[in-house]
Amino acid sequence: MTAEEAIAFIKPGTTIGASGFTGSGYPKAVPLALAAKIKEEADSGRTFRVNLWTGASTGPELDGALAEVNGIEFRMPYQSDTHMRDRINRGEAHYFDYHLSHSTPLVKSGAMGPLHTAVIEVTAIKSDGRLVPSSSAGNNQAWLDAAEQVILEVNSWQNADLEGMHDFYTIAPPPNTQPIPIMKADDRIGSPYMTVDPSKVVAVVETHIPDRNAPFSDPGxxxxxxxxxxxxxxxxxxxxxxxxxxxxxxxxxxxxxxxxxxxxxxxxxxxxxxxxxxxxxxxxxxxxxxxxxxxxxxxxxxxxxxxxxxxxxxxxxxxxxxxxxxxxxxxxxxxxxxxxxxxxxxxxxxxxxxxxxxxxxxxxxxxxxxxxxxxxxxxxxxxxxxxxxxxxxxxxxxxxxxxxxxxxxxxxxxxxxxxxxxxxxxxxxxxxxxxxxxxxxxxxxxxxxxLDYYKRARDVSVGQHTPVILDEALSWHSRFVKAGSMRA
Missing domain, CATH: 3.40.1080.10 (Glutaconate Coenzyme A-transferase)
Structure with missing residues (x-):
């Protein structure tokens, strides 16, 4: 179906687990359609916001589009989009900044509450239902496992030769966690494919949209x-x-x-x-x-x-x-x-x-x-x-x-x-x-x-293990906020 049809499965207050990590492999068409719907609702005086979990940062079609229309209530575990950052720093969105390796175990524990919808970009769907991942692995399999329903974006822009490059291995939660059998960076220990319960898949959307990453400047x-x-x-x-x-x-x-x-x-x-x-x-x-x-x-x-x-x-x-x-x-x-x-x-x-x-x-x-x-x-x-x-x-x-x-x-x-x-x-x-x-x-x-601060701290600090002048410790930051420079 189209992205516009697929977003009918996403309701206000939904928690979405989206693929994507540092601008790679994130869904694009569905979030753009959802952002348009959120704006339409806002123009009619109705609030439509969602909670967004990902692997890490994503691209403008996901974080950027949803944040621009103030459509994100809660974000985790990492972000880097300008619009998203501004919403967070203005207090208009909640942000849970968390160690990336810990996000999957936290969700599996149930402490984050239910995951309603997974929106995952893939390169292809095999005839037996296995999924060929796109340009990131991130938390994709965890979201597919935890979500109540799944929307798949099949992006033909992603190269078919990605098939076989991934290595999906599932870590069992405590107390059944086993050592991860990686002895060197070259080791493959899992499957090149993701899996999903077909009964949870409510929509498949075909796209042809490139990943969007920011350019690097030449080192100075x-x-x-x-x-x-x-x-x-x-x-x-x-x-x-x-x-x-x-x-x-x-x-x-x-x-x-x-x-x-x-x-x-x-x-x-x-x-x-x-x-x-x-x-x-x-x-x-x-x-x-x-x-x-x-x-x-x-x-x-x-x-x-x-x-x-x-x-x-x-x-x-x-x-x-x-x-x-x-x-x-x-x-x-x-x-x-x-x-x-x-x-x-x-x-x-x-x-x-x-x-x-x-x-x-x-x-x-x-x-x-x-x-x-x-x-x-x-x-x-x-x-x-x-x-x-x-x-x-x-x-x-x-x-x-x-x-x-x-x-x-x-x-x-x-x-x-x-x-x-x-x-x-x-x-x-x-x-x-x-x-x-x-x-x-x-x-x-x-x-x-x-050096002056450090020497004076050694003279006046109540303890000499880590000398500090409490009244001055953050004075450089205060000076910058007031005067635009840390220089005295």
Missing amino acids: EVEMKIAANLLDFLSHEVKMGRMPENLFPLQSGVGNIANAVLCGLMDSPFENMTSYTEVIQDGMINLLKAGKLRMASATAFSLSPDMAKYINDHMHEFQDKMILRPQDVSNNPEVIRRLGCIAMNSLIETDIYGNVNSTHVMGSRVMNGIGGSGDFARSASISVFMTPSTAKGGAISAIVPQACHVDHGSQDVRVIVTEQGLADLRGLSPKQRAETIIRNCAHPDYRPAL
């Missing part, structure tokens, strides 16, 4: 310096015998800095590398093409428009080089710890003691969400957080006396990297961490003020 001088600092560190770890010559499996967060690191690996001495991560980005595709990366295991693509088109046109060349898994497997702490992954993620700010804020601006405005960074940071062999040392033309320092929000406590942060340098925090006390971060990572414009 700052990003390349950050990458160089990190690659020097990894080379030193290999030299010291703490890491094999092909490194441990790589996990890379989304963004220009992460892609700069991946670009830097192209010219590095490291060969035969693997990746056990949550998203496959442009840089990983280039490493696969060059033969530097042997295997990329993830849950979705996160590609620029040009690279998405390239992959869609050349999918057959990568069928044995990429695996897409459910996100409770791709981000599973047990597997991450076993493989010894190197976690590389971005941050918004860190305080001098290494507490990292990766989600909030000035304490109260959420940017995107914690995503998978927490899944990887705590369990990785080395957890790296990267950032330029300043933002907003130098008006904001990424190194502050105290983080205004903490997503990753100092115990989960082993390395911090800026274009100024790298701070290896392993085995350091809080005061040693402060001195190392300020000396190695802070921008010269802010370094004297940070």
